[in-house]
Amino acid sequence: MFHSARIRLTFFYLAVIMAISLLFSLAIYSLSSRSISGSLRRQATYFENLPRYDFDPNFNLSPDSQAAAARHELQFDLLLVNLAILVIAGYGSYLMADKTLEPLEEALDAQSRFTADASHELRTPLTAMKTEIEVALRSSKLPIAEARDLLVSNLEEISKLEALANGLLKLASQDKEVSYDSDVSLDRVAAEAVSRLKKVVSARHQEIESTLSEVSVRGDYASLVELAVILLDNASKYSEEKSPISLSVSSSNNHAKLRVSDQGKGIAETDIEHIFDRFYRSDTSRSKNKADGYGLGLSIAKKIAENHGGIIRVSSAIGHGSSFTLELPLSR
Ligand code: ADP
Numbered sequence: 001m002f003h004s005a006r007i008r009l010t011f012f013y014l015a016v017i018m019a020i021s022l023l024f025s026l027a028i029y030s031l032s033s034r035s036i037s038g039s040l041r042r043q044a045t046y047f048e049n050l051p052r053y054d055f056d057p058n059f060n061l062s063p064d065s066q067a068a069a070a071r072h073e074l075q076f077d078l079l080l081v082n083l084a085i086l087v088i089a090g091y092g093s094y095l096m097a098d099k100t101l102e103p104l105e106e107a108l109d110a111q112s113r114f115t116a117d118a119s120h121e122l123r124t125p126l127t128a129m130k131t132e133i134e135v136a137l138r139s140s141k142l143p144i145a146e147a148r149d150l151l152v153s154n155l156e157e158i159s160k161l162e163a164l165a166n167g168l169l170k171l172a173s174q175d176k177e178v179s180y181d182s183d184v185s186l187d188r189v190a191a192e193a194v195s196r197l198k199k200v201v202s203a204r205h206q207e208i209e210s211t212l213s214e215v216s217v218r219g220d221y222a223s224l225v226e227l228a229v230i231l232l233d234n235a236s237k238y239s240e241e242k243s244p245i246s247l248s249v250s251s252s253n254n255h256a257k258l259r260v261s262d263q264g265k266g267i268a269e270t271d272i273e274h275i276f277d278r279f280y281r282s283d284t285s286r287s288k289n290k291a292d293g294y295g296l297g298l299s300i301a302k303k304i305a306e307n308h309g310g311i312i313r314v315s316s317a318i319g320h321g322s323s324f325t326l327e328l329p330l331s332r
Helices: 001-049 063-138 146-172 186-196 198-203 221-237 299-305
Strands: 184-187 210-214 216-218 247-254 256-262 311-317 322-331
Touching: 001 063, 063 146, 146 299, 184 186, 186 198, 186 210, 186 221, 186 247, 198 221, 210 299, 216 322, 221 247, 221 256, 221 299, 221 322, 299 311, 299 322
Parallel strands: 210 247
Antiparallel strands: 184 216, 247 256, 256 322, 311 322
16 A cells, blocks of 8 residues: 555656756756857857958858757757756655655554554453353353352453553543643642552552652643553552552652652563553563553553653663653743
């Protein structure tokens, strides 16, 4: 698909360049031939006034024939120049078409990879539910206890599907470019995220130690809370029970900083560059348990940070924990 588009675009660029080149050649030709005729005529008048014996009798002084010869030479030169332009512009147009289509090709590749990943993630719980229901339907008398277990298991799979659909929706909602014009207090954002995760964290006997300075940024309160929840939830999920988590909000060098640190399992250096990719989960043993997530959290967080003109930095060491720092421009 992109090959034929590349060829068509190459021809289009080439046609534009050649049209401009031919237009210039025509202009040069008509201006030059006019000035050639004029100067030859002036030259002829000058020579006619000189004594005749100075000249070679075979030398044709007719200004018209000399002008025709000069024009012929000019035509030939312009033809050569245009041929050279055709070859160089042909090559250049192909490179330009390639460069123009490159981001589109990448976007389309990413889109199809995303669709394939999403379909795969959707199919897994659906297949599990289908198999369980088919097995249950094979027995003529299904005991009520078994039916109940089946429903409980189906409900779990439905919850996973719901979580996946929510993640995909959040990701899609962050795909739009937005500009924010209201000030948001980052310390309030952090406090709200902590209160939302209170139950999850205390169920794992963990504690969040917060150090929150008053810092304001431009942005969307709900999205920033979402981002902080993702970072805190990961810090809790990927740490042992009772492991401490720290959260701080501060400002330095014209930047607001929200940092979430844990003393959990850490992230391998080779994984760090991928953890913000959609559906990427670094721990393969955990990835079998989709209740923990689908690898969408950090990609949503990254999108939110980018939409706010910010960035998320990660530092981590296997077995020692991770630290995620959101940096945002301070509001003025
Ligand atoms: P999810 O948590 O749903 O798998 P995320 O996009 O939030 O998806 O994270 C992607 C991966 O990055 C996780 O699967 C995990 O392996 C790794 N990760 C994220 N946060 C942490 C953390 N605080 N400690 C260790 N690993 C982490």
